[in-house]
Amino acid sequence: MTVMPDVQVLSFRDAVREGIRDAMRRDERVFLMGEDVGRYGGGFGVSLGLLEEFGEERVRDTPLSESGFVGAGIGAALGGMRPIVEIMTVNFSLLALDQILNTAATLRHMSGGQFNVPLVIRMTTGAGRQLAAQHSHSLEGFYAHIPGLRVVSPATVEDGFGMLATALEDPDPVVIFEHGSLYNEKGELPQPAAPVDIDFARVRRGGDDLTLITHGGSLRLCLTAADQLAADGISAEVIDLRTLRPLDDQTVMASVARTHRAVVVDEGWRSVGMSAEVAARVAEECFYDLDAPVGRVASVEVPIPYPRHLEQAALPSVERVVAAAERAVGRRG
Amino acid sequence: MGDFRMPSLGADMTEGTLLEWLVHPGDVVHRGDIIAVVDTSKSAIDVEVFEEGRVVELLVQPGTTVPVGAPLARLDGVGVATDEGGRGPQPEATPKPKPKPKPKPEETLTPAPSPVPPAKEAARRAPAAQQHRDGSHIAASPFARRRAQELGVDLSTVVGHGGVISVADVEAAAGSGPSEAPPESVPPAQPPSAPAASDHAAAMRQAIGALMARSKREIPHYYLQTTIDMSAALDWLSGLNAERTVAERVLPAALLLKAVAVSARGMPDMNGFFVDGNFRPQDHVHVGVAVSLRGGGLIAPALHDADLASLDDLMPRMKDLVQRARSGRLRSSEMSDPTLTVTNLGEQGAELVHGVIYPPQVSLVGFGRIVERPIAVQGMLAVRPLLVATLAADHRVSDGHRGGLFLAAIDAALQSPENLQGGTS
Numbered sequence: 001m002t003v004m005p006d007v008q009v010l011s012f013r014d015a016v017r018e019g020i021r022d023a024m025r026r027d028e029r030v031f032l033m034g035e036d037v038g039r040y041g042g043g044f045g046v047s048l049g050l051l052e053e054f055g056e057e058r059v060r061d062t063p064l065s066e067s068g069f070v071g072a073g074i075g076a077a078l079g080g081m082r083p084i085v086e087i088m089t090v091n092f093s094l095l096a097l098d099q100i101l102n103t104a105a106t107l108r109h110m111s112g113g114q115f116n117v118p119l120v121i122r123m124t125t126g127a128g129r130q131l132a133a134q135h136s137h138s139l140e141g142f143y144a145h146i147p148g149l150r151v152v153s154p155a156t157v158e159d160g161f162g163m164l165a166t167a168l169e170d171p172d173p174v175v176i177f178e179h180g181s182l183y184n185e186k187g188e189l190p191q192p193a194a195p196v197d198i199d200f201a202r203v204r205r206g207g208d209d210l211t212l213i214t215h216g217g218s219l220r221l222c223l224t225a226a227d228q229l230a231a232d233g234i235s236a237e238v239i240d241l242r243t244l245r246p247l248d249d250q251t252v253m254a255s256v257a258r259t260h261r262a263v264v265v266d267e268g269w270r271s272v273g274m275s276a277e278v279a280a281r282v283a284e285e286c287f288y289d290l291d292a293p294v295g296r297v298a299s300v301e302v303p304i305p306y307p308r309h310l311e312q313a314a315l316p317s318v319e320r321v322v323a324a325a326e327r328a329v330g331r332r333g
Numbered sequence: 334m335g336d337f338r339m340p341s342l343g344a345d346m347t348e349g350t351l352l353e354w355l356v357h358p359g360d361v362v363h364r365g366d367i368i369a370v371v372d373t374s375k376s377a378i379d380v381e382v383f384e385e386g387r388v389v390e391l392l393v394q395p396g397t398t399v400p401v402g403a404p405l406a407r408l409d410g411v412g413v414a415t416d417e418g419g420r421g422p423q424p425e426a427t428p429k430p431k432p433k434p435k436p437k438p439e440e441t442l443t444p445a446p447s448p449v450p451p452a453k454e455a456a457r458r459a460p461a462a463q464q465h466r467d468g469s470h471i472a473a474s475p476f477a478r479r480r481a482q483e484l485g486v487d488l489s490t491v492v493g494h495g496g497v498i499s500v501a502d503v504e505a506a507a508g509s510g511p512s513e514a515p516p517e518s519v520p521p522a523q524p525p526s527a528p529a530a531s532d533h534a535a536a537m538r539q540a541i542g543a544l545m546a547r548s549k550r551e552i553p554h555y556y557l558q559t560t561i562d563m564s565a566a567l568d569w570l571s572g573l574n575a576e577r578t579v580a581e582r583v584l585p586a587a588l589l590l591k592a593v594a595v596s597a598r599g600m601p602d603m604n605g606f607f608v609d610g611n612f613r614p615q616d617h618v619h620v621g622v623a624v625s626l627r628g629g630g631l632i633a634p635a636l637h638d639a640d641l642a643s644l645d646d647l648m649p650r651m652k653d654l655v656q657r658a659r660s661g662r663l664r665s666s667e668m669s670d671p672t673l674t675v676t677n678l679g680e681q682g683a684e685l686v687h688g689v690i691y692p693p694q695v696s697l698v699g700f701g702r703i704v705e706r707p708i709a710v711q712g713m714l715a716v717r718p719l720l721v722a723t724l725a726a727d728h729r730v731s732d733g734h735r736g737g738l739f740l741a742a743i744d745a746a747l748q749s750p751e752n753l754q755g756g757t758s
Contacts, residue, residue: 260476260500291476291500330499 007190013183015160016046016122018193020084023165024054027082030168031058033069034086043088044124044183070096070121074104077119082168087123089131090139090177097142104173105148119173120164126179126217126267127315133303136311138266140216141273143175144245150174151245152198155219157187159242162196174198177244179217179267198243201251207237210261210328213252213278215241218265218316225321234329244274249281256286261328263295265316270298295324336404340380342373342668345544349373350398351405352482360388362408367664369405374536376632376661378668384408396485473498480504537630548692552607553728556687559740561747562710563703563718569750585703586677587648591753593675593698594618594639596742602731603739604672606693612730621671621691622651624658633691634663635671643756678702685721695727696736698743 010018023030031054032047038061041048051059062069066087073085087093093100104117127136144151150170154160160178167174204219205226212222219240226236237255241247256262262282266275279294300314339349353370362368367379368388389407393399471488473481477500481488484507491498491506566588574582597604601614618640621633634654639647657663674691677700686699701721708717722743726736746753 260474288475288479291474330494330501 007188008193009186009188010157011183012157012160012178012185012187013044013046015157015187015189016164016178016183017048017050018189019161019164020047020050021053022161022193023082023084023168024050024058026165027168028058029080029082030084031060031076031081032084032086033060033062033073035062035064035069035088037061037086042086044180046178046183047086066092066095067099070099071103073119073121074099074107074117077104077117077173078107078115082118082120084120084122084164084168087121089135089180090123090125091134091137093121093123093139100143100149100173100175101146105146108172109148116171117173118168118171120167120170120176121173122164122176122178124180125177126181127299127304127311128181128217130306130308130311131180132306136304138217138268138299140177140244140266141268141277143177144247144274144277146245148172149245150198150243151177152243153177153179153216153241155179155182155216155240155242157185157189158193159196161189161193163198163242165195166198169195170198177216181217185220199248200243201239201241201248203237203251203255204240205236205238207235208259209235210263210325211237211239211252211255211259212263212265212321212325213239213241213282214265215244215274216267218267221316221318222265222321225318225325228318228322229325232326232331234325234331236325241278247278247281249285252278252282253285256282257289260289260291261295262286262290263297263321263324263328265297265321265324267299267316269301270296271301273298292328292330295328297321297324335384335386335408337368337382337384337406337408339371339399339401339403339405340665340669341401342371342378342380342665343544345540345547346373346401348398348400351393351395352377353395354391354406356388356391356406358388358390362386362388371665373668374533374540376658376663378663378665380665382408394485396482471498472496473503474500476500477503480507534628534630537626541631544692545689548689552690552692552695554690554725555728555733555736556723556725557733557736557740558685558721558723559737559744561720561722561744562708563720563747566747566750567703567718573754581645583644583648586679587644587651588747588750588753589677589700590620590622590636590639590651590675591642591644591647592743592746593673594620594636594642595746595753596739597673598640599742600735600739602735603696603726605695605730606672607695607727607729608693612695615672617672619670619672621674621694622654622658623674623676624655626659632658632663633671633674633676634658634667637666637670641757644754646756673697675700685723687723688725690725690727695730696739697725699723699725 020032032050036043037047038051038056038059047059070085073083076083087096100121104119108116125138125140140151140153143149150172152163152167152174154163154176163176167176205223207226212226214222222238226238229236237259239252239255264275264278266273268274270276275296275298279296282294297316297320299316302314304314305311342349350372351369352372355370356362356368362382363385364383366382368382369380371378371380386408389409391406393405472493473488474497477498478488480500480503484503486503486507488498491502493499493502567585570583570585570588597618604618605612605614617638619635619637620639621635623631623633625631636647636650636654642650671694673694674697676686676688676697678686680702682702684701684704686701688697688699690697699722703718703720705716706719707714708719710717722740724736724740
């Protein structure tokens, strides 16, 4: 008699790969397409081994033409396939923004509901690995701005595996942001691994004194900050937004209505970004529950620098999150 | 000498919470001035005074809930007006024994300008205790302000840390200082807090339920309906709106309100109050506008003298009324004196509504959604925008024949929309 382990420990990279593998095994309409996803195994090694298992028909290397292969993905989706298009980084996705915004996100609307685009686009986001300004930005806010898209930001191994299957079920385009610093992170995947929802935020750590609201690559930062704050007697709740469009206001507001203080942590730039949107909603919906101004920790407004010390200085850090939390609870002026 | 009492802001109101005083002892008040803000189970209402005079003393502290009719302040008046006699009935007023007079802490604050000119209205709507004694702004978090009100703490007596008052400072002040204890003159045994948002929704649902049950129990409703061809009205409106900016356009809803108001003028048995077994027709036509609130619930404040207003006057007033109803800033007179109500389901609604009369009114006109339908016109089949208008009316006051004439008058008014444009005041 064998006992199944309850959890499997694996890296975020492996979890995403297993998610793709699982989807391709279950549905032959699913295929993967993007730069270097085949022979090279993916710019970040996510698709390593998939070409060997599924063949060139279903794991397709594309030319360096984001506009072209995202457009091809839209066409395949319209034709009944379930494409997963990988864009190496969100910076490169701007070349395909016309396809994503003007075509994928609008076709259902402009055809009066006759054509939907069941396309999944995965892209890497975020800094921290000295890849310089053209490979390091966090542009989730650009995409979360667009009606017609669903935008998700997995931060855990479980979501890295499980969000993809649910995204493929969605009749409309879904953009998945994978933070580059997460790929080597190990975590637990409950067994048997299963799809997860892409509708709701999750409380990753309970607390009473303030709410840290974050997503993706900044979740670890916030959990570490919450540990430090706990040592200082400050109980921080940590909310992982998970889905950036549509935002799950209910989970966020229920928490802030209880803790009365909120700090939003997002690696995007501060101006006109995700953190601005979340902070505005908290102010709109929880104003009379707030005991302190809504705080924000975001990236410094510069192109992400290459030198390590400057790059780290530009990004949200545990220290900055702790400082913002202390300001919110009145421990610092 | 007269008392300013907790007003009845609708037939369903039995008690109210004083949220805020906008006057101080010594202030001179004039008829129509907004002098207090009262929280009903429906929303926060700016309460007007109907007397001329000077405020002698404030009898009730903000945060206190008292029954309708209980004295809130004493006025030294010249020619005390007869309450809201002409402005809707005052049922179930159960005045409390007059509390023992005692000066309140806030009376010693900055001497208020007297009287406050209308232009200061926006400023006066801010929550209580916005200022220190020296007139400087009190920096307190929204949550701290809410708690201060719940606990009866005067924010001007609270010391904040880092220059800002947080809820911890308020609670510390409430737990210690004798100055924060509720004064003796506050009527006892009433919850001192304004209801929280969720309680508010539940209380509102309860209030609506109680009122509608009373309506269905007491009022022998009869219902009529008629289908109105809206071609003339819509054509005329689109001609009117074609030359206007979006902000200046007149919506069909305003035209419908005006048509009802003008028609009600000639129908005394549709426009008035049924109180204590007697019908009291009203000279003015104050049309209650049913507004659904975003968090759920319903409120039907009045557009005063809607029959006399021009469309260009009515349209912005309607928008303003709806907006204020939703933000919870209505005036007492708007709450208490609609003489009949219009419910308009609008573009998203159903095609037909059989309304429930809002006591003590005796009629309610309902409009469904305007829909294009085939219809026989002069022996030919035509497609026209049609509107089903319904009337729920009180059989104790009128019969179906009169109701039919009322609906026919509304129909006729809408066939000559140009006659509805102007005002007559």
